[in-house]
Amino acid sequence: MQTQFRVEVQERGAGTVISLSGELDLASSPALEEAIDRVFASETKVVVIDLRRLEFMDSTGLSIIVKAQQTAEDRDVQLNVVNGPAQVQRLLSLTGVADRVSLIEAPEDALGGG
Amino acid sequence: MDFLAEAVTIRDREGSIVYGNRAALASMGFRSLDELRSRPSRVIMSDYLVQDEHGNPLTLEDVPSMRLLQGDDVDSLLMRTVHRETGELRWRHLKTSPLRDGHGELLAAVTVIEDVTAVKTAETQTRILAESGRILASSLDYQETLQNVANLAVPALADWCVVDLIDPQLRREHVVTAHADAAKVAMAERARALEGDELDPASALVRVYRTGSSELHAEITDEALQQGTRHEEQLHLLRELEIRSAIVVPMQVPTRTIGVMTLITAESRRRLGPDDAELAEQLARRAAVAVENARLHTRLTRIADTLQTSLLPDPLPQVPGWEIAALYRPAGAQQRIDVGGDFYDVFSSSTGWFAVIGDVTGNGVSAASQTALLRHGTRFASRHEPQPAGILRELDDALRTRRTQSLCTVLCARLGAGTVTASSGGHPPGLIAGTDGSVTETGPPGPLLGAFHDGRWPEQELTLSNEQTLLLYTDGVIEALGEAGRFGTERLKAFLAQHACDAPEGLLSALDRELDEFTGGRVREDDVAALALRPR
Numbered sequence: 001m002q003t004q005f006r007v008e009v010q011e012r013g014a015g016t017v018i019s020l021s022g023e024l025d026l027a028s029s030p031a032l033e034e035a036i037d038r039v040f041a042s043e044t045k046v047v048v049i050d051l052r053r054l055e056f057m058d059s060t061g062l063s064i065i066v067k068a069q070q071t072a073e074d075r076d077v078q079l080n081v082v083n084g085p086a087q088v089q090r091l092l093s094l095t096g097v098a099d100r101v102s103l104i105e106a107p108e109d110a111l112g113g114g
Numbered sequence: 115m116d117f118l119a120e121a122v123t124i125r126d127r128e129g130s131i132v133y134g135n136r137a138a139l140a141s142m143g144f145r146s147l148d149e150l151r152s153r154p155s156r157v158i159m160s161d162y163l164v165q166d167e168h169g170n171p172l173t174l175e176d177v178p179s180m181r182l183l184q185g186d187d188v189d190s191l192l193m194r195t196v197h198r199e200t201g202e203l204r205w206r207h208l209k210t211s212p213l214r215d216g217h218g219e220l221l222a223a224v225t226v227i228e229d230v231t232a233v234k235t236a237e238t239q240t241r242i243l244a245e246s247g248r249i250l251a252s253s254l255d256y257q258e259t260l261q262n263v264a265n266l267a268v269p270a271l272a273d274w275c276v277v278d279l280i281d282p283q284l285r286r287e288h289v290v291t292a293h294a295d296a297a298k299v300a301m302a303e304r305a306r307a308l309e310g311d312e313l314d315p316a317s318a319l320v321r322v323y324r325t326g327s328s329e330l331h332a333e334i335t336d337e338a339l340q341q342g343t344r345h346e347e348q349l350h351l352l353r354e355l356e357i358r359s360a361i362v363v364p365m366q367v368p369t370r371t372i373g374v375m376t377l378i379t380a381e382s383r384r385r386l387g388p389d390d391a392e393l394a395e396q397l398a399r400r401a402a403v404a405v406e407n408a409r410l411h412t413r414l415t416r417i418a419d420t421l422q423t424s425l426l427p428d429p430l431p432q433v434p435g436w437e438i439a440a441l442y443r444p445a446g447a448q449q450r451i452d453v454g455g456d457f458y459d460v461f462s463s464s465t466g467w468f469a470v471i472g473d474v475t476g477n478g479v480s481a482a483s484q485t486a487l488l489r490h491g492t493r494f495a496s497r498h499e500p501q502p503a504g505i506l507r508e509l510d511d512a513l514r515t516r517r518t519q520s521l522c523t524v525l526c527a528r529l530g531a532g533t534v535t536a537s538s539g540g541h542p543p544g545l546i547a548g549t550d551g552s553v554t555e556t557g558p559p560g561p562l563l564g565a566f567h568d569g570r571w572p573e574q575e576l577t578l579s580n581e582q583t584l585l586l587y588t589d590g591v592i593e594a595l596g597e598a599g600r601f602g603t604e605r606l607k608a609f610l611a612q613h614a615c616d617a618p619e620g621l622l623s624a625l626d627r628e629l630d631e632f633t634g635g636r637v638r639e640d641d642v643a644a645l646a647l648r649p650r
Contacts, residue, residue, distance in 0.1 A: 025639065025640075026476065026639060026640075027639070056593075056600065058589065058593055058640065059473065059475045059521070059523070059589065060475055060476060062475075062521070062562075063475045063520065063521045066521060066562075066565045070565075087600070094540060094541075094542065094543075094559055095523065095540035095559075095561060095562040096540055096559070096560060096561025096562060096565075096566065096569070097561070097562070097565070099561070100561070100565075100566050
């Protein structure tokens with residue numbers, strides 16, 4: 001059935017990684033919003049949102065990512081997204097978000113060797 | 115025994131009181147034992163209205179000392195007395211024991227009388243306030259709860275309890291008249307009907323309503339009654355009711371006074387006092403809050419219903435050359451929210467006929483209000499912009515300038531004679547199902563609306579035969595969650611392949627059933643909307 005949503009924030013190398021797992025939807029999205037707000041408040045210069053272990057994402061999760069992209073641009077922060085499984089990829093690409101965020105293969109690609 | 119605080123009396127076998135200590139004499143208002151002995155008990159009792167704690171009238175025969183002397187096995191009684199002339203209420207606890215001679219013969223009954231007025235009154239007040247709190251919180255039907263609260267006050271506090279709600283124009287909405295005797299209620303309502311609902315500015319009701327200050331009328335004279343009534347019949351009725359004493363208190367909420375509560379004593383002969391006024395004020399305040407809450411709830415519900423009705427999709431028009439059906443199931447139906455973030459619209463404008471489907475992130479009322487903007491925006495744009503891609507561009511523009519709006523996806527299609535020109539802004543692709551079992555997707559989408567600066571929306575022109583049905587839908591369909599996981603696009607395509615021969619209406623009914631079965635009837639978390647279109 002539905003897996004519990006979890007968000008983990010970890011400082012690594014030059015920036016911060018936000019790892020998501022489980023299902024991201026209307027109910028679980030506030031937890032992600034809170035984490036993102038906290039990370040931006042910490043003044044880190046590089047942020048990676050890792051979707052690899054996300055099992056499902058709907059439009060609420062999507063709009064949080066889009067807003068995070070806008071905030072990153074406003075604050076001159078580099079935002080990267082590690083793409084997730086098939087459903088997540090499909091949603092990102094259908095909505096054009098995949099073309100407008102920096103998609104990377106793994107967090108290390110943005111954070112350097114650390 | 116004169117040093118005892120409690121009153122003690124001794125009654126002989128003949129039923130006469132032969133002794134009373136100083137406390138007894140004082141409580142009965144006698145200056146000497148001789149004075150007490152000169153008045154028969156029955157006469158003394160007739161000065162008072164005597165009842166037990168349940169309100170049942172008591173006679174001399176019920177008094178414990180008398181019953182003991184008759185051979186009954188009894189020892190105590192709680193007695194409530196109201197002095198007919200002064201209107202004073204007292205509670206007394208009587209405890210009686212036999213006095214026997216050396217042979218065990220009953221000589222007399224010795225009664226100790228403890229005045230428990232203060233305790234009993236406090237107990238009554240606490241009980242009434244506690245109960246009233248519970249009653250008022252129990253339901254939003256304030257007619258019902260106020261009636262129940264008034265029934266609490268009567269006859270414990272007073273013989274009558276009346277609640278009137280008053281508007282700033284001094285018009286009265288009568289809510290409750292309570293009295294233990296239903297026949298008397300009818301009389302009182304007759305008197306009230308004569309008075310009418312336009313209140314006299316000189317009346318106590320209006321004074322209390324305007325000033326927010328309570329009024330205690332401890333003794334209501336006949337002159338006062340005459341002054342307060344406009345009709346002969348009204349005066350006559352009030353006289354018949356034997357009104358003695360009244361308290362009028364405001365029903366207040368923090369911002370204003372909404373009405374007035376009146377407590378009146380009559381046949382119980384009790385004279386109301388400042389303590390009663392204080393209790394009445396507390397009761398009235400609670401009642402006011404309950405009424406206000408209920409009204410607020412009704413107002414809000416009405417507003418919500420009105421807004422929701424305005425946000426619901428219009429009934430589908432007849433589109434020349436097309437057979438069209440719609441499915442609309444907002445999420446959260448349990449919370450009385452009948453609108454959501456999904457929307458669809460089918461309309462004609464100067465540039466042609468259009469079908470639109472869209473999805474605003476989130477659901478509930480705020481998402482629903484945004485769908486209204488999108489629906490109107492689409493119709494407006496279509497007046498000068500015939501191309502779906504151009505319409506999406508305008509919507510995107512409008513949304514982008516307002517960062518706080520939710521993101522949305524929209525699929526916009528212009529309908530021609532067997533042709534569809536479609537453009538999608540991040541929306542799930544439309545599916546074309548043929549009776550030959552084929553299912554194809556509509557063209558590549560542009561980005562969702564309201565997010566990015568550089569959006570470009572490709573347009574696709576499709577030709578459909580009357581053997582083909584175009585299904586437009588929102589992600590609530592493919593994301594529906596069941597035991598087997600998400601419904602998904604593959605399942606939807608399989609469904610369509612099976613139902614391609616159905617007319618649009620039948621196809622969507624079947625889809626609705628299929629989704630219900632798939633989700634096991636569980637509450638939908640996301641809105642579902644779909645349009646099925648087939649050329650005639």
